[in-house]
Amino acid sequence: MEKIGIAIIGCGGITLQNHLPGLALCPQTRVVALCDSDPATLQRASQQCGVTACYTDYNELLKRSDVTAAIIATPNVVHAPIALAVIKAGKHVLCEKPLAMNSKEALEMFRAAEAAGVRHMTAFTYRFVPAFRYLAHLVKSGAIGQPYHLRVQRFQDWGQRNLGWRQVARLAGSGELGDMLSHRLDYAHVLMGQVKSLVADLHRFHDVREGQASDLEDWVAIVSRFTNNATGVFESTKLATGRGESARSQDYCEVNGSEGTVVYFMSAKPELHLGRRGSSTLESVPVPKEFLKWPRSPRDPSQGDPLFSFRYDQNFEFVDAIVNQRPCVPSFLDGARVQELMDTAMQSAKEKRWLDVRYAEPWK
Numbered sequence: 001m002e003k004i005g006i007a008i009i010g011c012g013g014i015t016l017q018n019h020l021p022g023l024a025l026c027p028q029t030r031v032v033a034l035c036d037s038d039p040a041t042l043q044r045a046s047q048q049c050g051v052t053a054c055y056t057d058y059n060e061l062l063k064r065s066d067v068t069a070a071i072i073a074t075p076n077v078v079h080a081p082i083a084l085a086v087i088k089a090g091k092h093v094l095c096e097k098p099l100a101m102n103s104k105e106a107l108e109m110f111r112a113a114e115a116a117g118v119r120h121m122t123a124f125t126y127r128f129v130p131a132f133r134y135l136a137h138l139v140k141s142g143a144i145g146q147p148y149h150l151r152v153q154r155f156q157d158w159g160q161r162n163l164g165w166r167q168v169a170r171l172a173g174s175g176e177l178g179d180m181l182s183h184r185l186d187y188a189h190v191l192m193g194q195v196k197s198l199v200a201d202l203h204r205f206h207d208v209r210e211g212q213a214s215d216l217e218d219w220v221a222i223v224s225r226f227t228n229n230a231t232g233v234f235e236s237t238k239l240a241t242g243r244g245e246s247a248r249s250q251d252y253c254e255v256n257g258s259e260g261t262v263v264y265f266m267s268a269k270p271e272l273h274l275g276r277r278g279s280s281t282l283e284s285v286p287v288p289k290e291f292l293k294w295p296r297s298p299r300d301p302s303q304g305d306p307l308f309s310f311r312y313d314q315n316f317e318f319v320d321a322i323v324n325q326r327p328c329v330p331s332f333l334d335g336a337r338v339q340e341l342m343d344t345a346m347q348s349a350k351e352k353r354w355l356d357v358r359y360a361e362p363w364k
């Protein structure tokens with residue numbers, strides 16, 4: 001079978017850490033071209049993966065007939081224009097999160113991809129965490145009864161260091177909200193369904209990071225009510241001093257239901273913590289084998305650093321959906337739904353009040 005030719009647009013941190021090693025595990029694909037507006041970054045990626053077809057302009061790359069699909073891993077501000085160009089060229093698209101700068105752009109991307117009949121996927125990587133998948137299975141199968149509360153924490157210590165484009169509103173759209181909380185808003189939809197209303201606060205502690213102005217929040221909190229009547233409490237910060245960063249810092253999710261509690265926190269050990277009615281301590285439960293990797297993924301879950309290797313299943317899902325001509329999980333619509341929550345959260349913080357969430361009709 002001819003291999004699916006993949007192009008990568010944006011060859012910085014997440015491409016080197018996640019997309020290139022993830023694609024290397026997919027026997028059905030070949031990375032055929034790379035694009036980055038920065039020549040030095042492009043060269044570094046080319047050396048890492050051995051791909052020599054390199055472009056600084058994605059429009060040139062999209063003219064290649066051997067490119068069947070593209071992965072967009074650029075700063076958020078250019079996700080929408082690049083995705084629309086990829087779709088116009090008739091190619092499948094996996095785009096990093098947050099999908100766009102706002103829900104209007106994100107819905108336009110979803111509608112364009114559907115109209116063109118291409119596969120579309122948002123890189124909500126935490127859907128692929130084995131312990132999260134098991135937690136979602138338990139919540140959705142009713143194992144903890146009626147869900148009452150969802151509690152989410154993402155605490156990192158990035159101190160006052162320069163965050164590059166991530167600290168600039170016109171390039172990122174939002175700060176901690178889109179950077180870290182967007183993943184958790186996506187999995188809140190998976191666990192609890194749609195949000196009825198929310199109140200949010202955003203706060204910036206550092207206006208300057210290593211000499212560069214920052215105009216985005218370092219901290220965000222949201223309190224929500226879901227349409228299933230459950231409550232949600234979310235907090236995410238880059239200023240949890242002493243907690244470290246990346247996958248080794250606090251990443252916590254707890255669901256309390258009428259029959260039990262289930263807790264996941266990111267850890268090298270694939271396990272959940274269960275609380276049963278009448279008990280006062282949580283017991284550790286290993287994640288069953290069938291949840292350790294995405295269905296049909298060629299990845300060996302016993303290999304590599306478990307804090308990172310699950311992320312490779314995201315690339316497999318994209319490729320597998322193309323091969324089997326089925327929708328990707330999570331899709332651009334999932335990305336747009338999160339963007340609607342983010343828009344509402346920003347509005348709520350600005351107006352300092354609760355707001356109802358109005359999800360748009362996806363086809364209008």
Ligand SMILES: NC(=O)c1ccc[n+]([C@@H]2O[C@H](COP(=O)([O-])OP(=O)(O)OC[C@H]3O[C@@H](n4cnc5c(N)ncnc54)[C@H](O)[C@@H]3O)[C@@H](O)[C@H]2O)c1
Pocket residue numbers: 009010011012013014015035036037038041056058073074075076078096097098123124125164165179
């Ligand atoms: N899914 C996840 O877990 C996860 C983790 C990290 C980052 N991300 C997302 O991935 C995206 C990239 O983040 P990153 O950390 O890799 O950033 P980065 O700054 O390391 O890399 C972005 C790259 O895009 C390039 N670029 C900018 N404009 C471009 C254009 N018009 N055409 C081609 N290349 C262009 C930059 O030169 C840079 O090399 C962001 O949307 C971010 O939110 C997702």
